[in-house]
Amino acid sequence: MAYEKVNELNLKDTELRLGLPGTGQVKEEKEVSCVRSNKRQHQSDNEEESTPPTKTQIVGWPPVRSYRKNNNSVVSYVKVSMDGAPYLRKIDLKTYKNYSELLKELENMFKFTIGEYSEREGYRGSGVVPTYEDKDGDWMLVGDVPWDMFTSSCKRLRIMKGSDALALDSAL
């Protein structure tokens, strides 16, 4: 991603964003390296990027089998809360292979239906939004990052609904 430089000001630095999950989060300053992200770059690679892409965007890297990644993720059982439900549940993330299995199980557990997911708009249509807290303590939208990255960073799940979810919907 090339960041616009206008009048020598790097707008990225001053940009206020609600920060759609999984995009452009800069963890810390690292040496600029010519990392090729999985998305094809059409401009020349000699162009230095003003901020390095996050390391975690490269599919299939490092070359560790997902079986191994899943097994070594320290997180396994996570609490699941649903807005309005009297008590929490606990699920073992390792027993699911992908997002659709997880969401189906959540739908069964809490008796709701989730809307259609799209990368751009999140979950639309049912006023129910699944979110999770990651290792950094940030609340993220379920579904944005690759599955095994999700299982290794998810600490707890929260299914938002009602007015909270609507607010999130309209913010996205």
Next chain:
Amino acid sequence: MDRAIKLQLSTSEMNYFPDEVIEHIFDFIPSHRDRNSISLVSKSWHKIERYSRHQVFIGNCYAISPERLIRRFPCLRSLTLKGKPHFADFNLVPHEWGGFLHPWIDALSKARVGLEELRLKRMVVSDESLELLSRSFVGFKSLVLVSCDGFTTDGLASIAANCRNLRELDLQENEIDDHRGQWLNCFPDSSTTLVSLNFACLKGETNLSALERLVARSPNLKSLKVNRAVPLDALTRLMSCAPQLVDLGVGCYENEAEPESFEKLMAAIKKCTLLRSLSGFSEVAPVCLTAFYPICENLTSLNLSYAAEIQGNHLIEFVQFCKRLQLLWILDSIGDKGLEIVASSCKELQELRVFPSDPHDEEDNNTAVTEVGLVAISAGCPKLHSILYFCKQMTNAALITVAKNCPNFIRFRLCILEPNKPDHITSQSLDEGFGAIVQACKGLRRLSVSGLLTDKVFLYIGMYAAQLEMLSIAFAGDTDKGMLYVLNGCKKLRKLEIRDSPFGNAALLADVGKYETMRSLWMSSCEVTLGGCKRLARNAPWLNVEIINENENGRMERNEEDEREKVDRLYLYRTVVGTRKDAPPCVTIL
């Protein structure tokens, strides 16, 4: 072929012997490559070899059809099949790409082949196939599935129930739908032939009493690897009725093991004087590793790479007493200090794998391994020949030292976690370091490179890696020259897999005949275009040139006829049976 040549008989002399004698001589030549060579000597040798061949290895299931295989080797007893390309392990190949077992079982069953052993890697296996397998081959003895998927515990139940002579059921790292059924109960009471049982990858609950009864009635059981659902006290009971175990995979321990149960476990372990290999430990409190101290000096193989809960210091405490260790798989939480201790304690070490405990660098973790650990190991372990090493940083100086210390490497796989990372001291590329490795290790058969690399490293590889059979490249090189050095230089190259490197059509098309000598080529996120791939497919009809598209709807989305469009993923392989018919929509075969 050395042994055959040493027989010093010309074929015409040997033909005075009856066929049975010649066949008996062939029995001494088990290597499938040598057998392939033998079959080329003469028509009569070809015929004798065909009928006496019992073991066949098929490195790419689409290179040949089951029918042709059976026609040539009707007395087949043991078959090894590999399906998806290696990079499927890293989610680079769509789930539905292919590699289906069913047509093979179907054909073998119809032809009444006396199949006894089946070993599969990266194949899609269904419950139906397993059921058919279990019913079709009376003498079936051994099923080994590695990184396969598509089946459930119902399929395992068929195997358990119907394979009366089953000796080995070895499930390694498969994705199995666990229906939490009673597959272990399906082994009939009369089943006493088990030698090896590995179900560590099953995620669900295990019927412990069924397992214990099975183990108790299997006096020949040498290898037992259980899954997470087998707790400490059950493990104790299992080991008590199988003190003859050689290979054990431990399940799960409760975090706070009562002293009494711990004592019982230790007592059971002490009796397992034949135990040589240990693995598992995926949810274990560190104290539980200590239960194995009594036998740790006997261990030749130790796989703690799933023991994410055990900290470095506990790992070190244990490993330092394993003086006879030949194989060690471990997490990088052992640290450089830990590897230094391994280097001074484990003088018999032949194979080392160090996996990243934090692959995406999410923890701020300074205990991973660096070039220091690698150098220490190379200096301390004279018998080391295979290494897989994930690390955060590397230097040319270290690699040059490693090369000097260990000229005997057969497999050298180095993965620096950050792509394009240079020598962290000199900021130069790592060309010289890898160059030293290939120059010193004249027997090198497998190599994976990483870090900042220019075309030069490939010049070195082409020049020196004369025995290289498999090369993995990621985020490396500058121009087509890099790939050309490899294709022109490495005469024994069989598998080449490349991702995210600037190699394009010129390299791909320079020597089409080269691909006939190779099993396969993988290129993803490189510079090859659709036009280049089409040209290749036209010039080499004996190749399957597969284009795997990013979106599952196929190429119809984008400019279909735009030959300048870069190809996302290319997988090509030689085949004698032409285009396969089972490719999904996201795969286009040119």
